[in-house]
Amino acid sequence: MAECSAGCRNGRPRGQTARMALTAAEIHEQLSLILDRRDPAATGTVLGAGSDDLEAGRRYLEALVEGGWMVPTWPVQHGGRGSDDDEGRRISSALGDYESADLYPYGVGISLVGPVLRDRGTPEQQDRWLRPIADGSEIWCQMFSEPDAGSDLANVGTRAVRDGDEWVLTGAKVWTSRGAYSKWGMCLARTDPEQPKHRGLTMFAVDMEDPGIEVRPLVQVNGDRHFTEVFVSEVRVPDADRIGDLGGGWGIAVETLAHERASLGGRAFGGSDEDEGPIPGWLAGLAATGRLHDAVARDRAMQAYVLDRVSKLTAVRAAAAAKDGVPGPEGSGAKLRSVAAFKSRAYLLKDLSGASGMLEDADGHLEFLTAPSMSIRGGTDEVQRNIVGERVLGLPAEPRVDKDVPYADLRKGR
Numbered sequence: 516m517a518e519c520s521a522g523c524r525n526g527r528p529r530g531q532t533a534r535m536a537l538t539a540a541e542i543h544e545q546l547s548l549i550l551d552r553r554d555p556a557a558t559g560t561v562l563g564a565g566s567d568d569l570e571a572g573r574r575y576l577e578a579l580v581e582g583g584w585m586v587p588t589w590p591v592q593h594g595g596r597g598s599d600d601d602e603g604r605r606i607s608s609a610l611g612d613y614e615s616a617d618l619y620p621y622g623v624g625i626s627l628v629g630p631v632l633r634d635r636g637t638p639e640q641q642d643r644w645l646r647p648i649a650d651g652s653e654i655w656c657q658m659f660s661e662p663d664a665g666s667d668l669a670n671v672g673t674r675a676v677r678d679g680d681e682w683v684l685t686g687a688k689v690w691t692s693r694g695a696y697s698k699w700g701m702c703l704a705r706t707d708p709e710q711p712k713h714r715g716l717t718m719f720a721v722d723m724e725d726p727g728i729e730v731r732p733l734v735q736v737n738g739d740r741h742f743t744e745v746f747v748s749e750v751r752v753p754d755a756d757r758i759g760d761l762g763g764g765w766g767i768a769v770e771t772l773a774h775e776r777a778s779l780g781g782r783a784f785g786g787s788d789e790d791e792g793p794i795p796g797w798l799a800g801l802a803a804t805g806r807l808h809d810a811v812a813r814d815r816a817m818q819a820y821v822l823d824r825v826s827k828l829t830a831v832r833a834a835a836a837a838k839d840g841v842p843g844p845e846g847s848g849a850k851l852r853s854v855a856a857f858k859s860r861a862y863l864l865k866d867l868s869g870a871s872g873m874l875e876d877a878d879g880h881l882e883f884l885t886a887p888s889m890s891i892r893g894g895t896d897e898v899q900r901n902i903v904g905e906r907v908l909g910l911p912a913e914p915r916v917d918k919d920v921p922y923a924d925l926r927k928g929r
């Protein structure tokens with residue numbers, strides 16, 4: 516196989532020959548040597564809610580990296596095992612059967628930045644950044660949103676001004692999950708305000724330990740403390756740390772968000788999206804604890820079950836529509852369905868808990884407190900519907916009056 520370069524997805528190191536893909540049984544045989552089986556009735560983690568246990572995740576990733584199990588489709592030298600997509604899916608599915616740590620802190624690196632670097636990074640960037648993502652030694656955050664740029668992300672105002680071989684970045688980001696403990700931030704910045712807003716943007720990797728970075732925590736209702744505002748004051752970034760082309764930041768952002776939506780819509784970290792048998796663990800748990808005793812409770816449980824199944828089938832459709840492993844707009848549909856299923860389960864659990872549900876340690880309390888944010892993170896439900904309408908169903912686009920106007924001439928919110 517040819518030596519890996521930018522755009523190479525399944526490369527092996529020099530001298531290593533192609534090997535036969537592993538069957539599911541062979542994968543289990545090898546995983547069972549390093550991991551313990553998961554109790555199928557145990558509930559998974561809730562997207563890191565209330566837990567920022569970095570060490571447990573790091574130990575788990577360290578255990579997986581030698582076999583390339585966490586990111587199987589990445590090249591071996593970058594912490595993967597050069598699997599094709601089919602073997603990669605078999606491995607991801609098998610992993611769901613074993614005990615795992617809460618990987619939320621590592622999610623942006625593994626599911627968003629890693630795949631984008633694999634497809635768009637230079638060979639030097641891939642060598643520098645991919646392996647530390649795979650083994651958990653470097654955490655990434657996503658510095659996209661700003662006070663005036665959320666759903667309208669192309670309105671980003673953080674400036675990047677060229678100075679020789681460096682860029683000087685200044686601005687303010689908000690809602691930066693994991694900002695409190697990240698080593699790197701994938702940062703969308705404006706390099707040319709004279710271009711219309713989608714065209715003058717460029718993506719950079721920012722060293723979060725730079726003295727010009729100030730991270731202020733924002734505590735969420737579910738106890739999360741990794742949520743932050745990030746102030747960027749004249750931070751110097753080498754041009755070598757620019758991700759993608761100058762002025763190509765919007766395309767990189769869209770691709771990153773597609774990976775995020777596919778990840779939110781598919782296999783949630785710490786759990787499995789595979790068939791868990793005829794009755795999923797959460798439903799069996801409700802029945803076993805006597806909470807489906809009346810017809811109304813059973814009806815609600817069935818509605819939640821149907822949403823759950825629809826969500827998993829939609830994720831399969833979105834994965835099938837992905838081109839060369841890069842998710843398309845169908846991922847927005849998968850995210851919408853998975854959010855609906857998550858909320859339905861969370862509210863059902865709370866409603867069936869009776870008076871004890873008011874206690875902080877009630878079963879499903881964390882899910883209940885986390886549920887509203889699911890409709891916002893990774894792009895709101897309304898924005899996902901716009902994407903499905905315009906880019907999947909081909910419906911007429913929303914009117915966009917500022918599409919061809921230079922960013923510098925736009926009327927700003929403040």
Ligand SMILES: Cc1cc2nc3c(=O)[nH]c(=O)nc-3n(C[C@H](O)[C@H](O)[C@H](O)COP(=O)(O)OP(=O)(O)OC[C@H]3O[C@@H](n4cnc5c(N)ncnc54)[C@H](O)[C@@H]3O)c2cc1C
Binds near residue numbers: 657661693891913
């Ligand atoms: C838990 C959580 C984690 C997050 N993590 C990150 C992160 O790590 N990095 C990051 O960069 N950002 C992050 N975000 C930010 C998130 O991407 C934004 O909050 C989201 O895109 C919405 O932007 P906004 O908050 O500015 O709301 P706004 O864009 O101001 O939207 C307000 C309301 O208007 C609606 N709306 C806006 N435009 C339209 C339209 N065209 N059509 C229909 N309705 C519309 C929205 O749906 C929403 O209901 C996170 C958010 C949450 C809640």
